[in-house]
Amino acid sequence: MTPSMLRKWxxxxxxxxxxxxxxxxxxxxxxxxxxxxxxxxxxxxxRDQLGHTTVGMTEKYIRMRKGMKVMPTK
Known part of the structure; x- marks a missing residue:
């Protein structure tokens, strides 16, 4: 996929x-x-990766996933 194709999408x-x-x-x-x-x-x-000044702001971005993680079938 070219950059222009991605942009169009x-x-x-x-x-x-x-x-x-x-x-x-x-x-x-x-x-x-x-x-x-x-x-x-x-x-x-x-927090540092996102450039936030507070952990509280980062917590709003992080999704707390529930349950067991599984690998994709393919």
Whole structure:
């Protein structure tokens, strides 16, 4: 996939979802913060990665996953 193909996909996504472009957001920071906290067991590492000044703000980004984690089938 080329950069222009990816850009076109993001530009068209709100239209296909039926929402205004201004309301469309990709939430990859949440995943990054969650992964960092899970891998290091240190919320301060996630805070530093996101550039937050408080752990409280980082806690809003981190998803506390419940249940057992499983590997994908493929």
């Amino acid at each position: 993001f530009d068209n996504a709100p239209k296909f979802a039926g929402i205004p472009k201004a309301d469309f957001q990709m939430r990859v920071r949440t995943k990054a913060a969650t992964d960092k906290e899970e891998s290091t067991r240190n919320i301060r590492a996630a």
